[in-house]
Amino acid sequence: MSYLVDFKDVSTVGLESSPVAEALAGLRANEARYFMNKYKYEFTVVPASESQESLDYVNRILIEERDNAFAAKPLETSRFQVENIQFTYVFYEDGLAINVMYTVDDSKKRAVGFKLSEGMEVPKELEEKFKFARQESKLAGTIRGFFCN
Secondary structure: OOEEOOOOOOOOOOOOOOOOHHHHHHHHHHHHHHHHHHHOOOOEEEEHHHOHHHHHHHHHHHHHHHOOOOOOOEEEEEEEEEOOEEEEEEEEOOOEEEEEEEEOOEEEEEEEEEEEOOOOOOOOOOOOOOOOEEEEEOOOEEEEEEEEO
């Protein structure tokens, strides 16, 4: 069942098992606010147990193109298109959020983004690979993120 993410009244629905549930909910709400403000798109998520195709897609890209895989449990996903950009998100129990985006006009060019919720450690899979930039968010506190093409 899908869940419309509310960025005005932040909720941990679907994220309760995360040790950083409040921060992860804020990160998810921050993404929802971004898409509403930029594209007028309502950001929805579905439980990972109901979205194996999205999980397989992101895992394939991470393994084949980024030589990476994550041990953390996926909790939710979101997959949608706005304008000519396809987005796929995975929110993990440890507080990690990954998104893969590409333009429909050229699906061979992709960007992968990693965002860490406030309070979570850098996953061992990302240690020493990336330097994370910090972003302050009223909804999510400090977000550490990195994008790679």
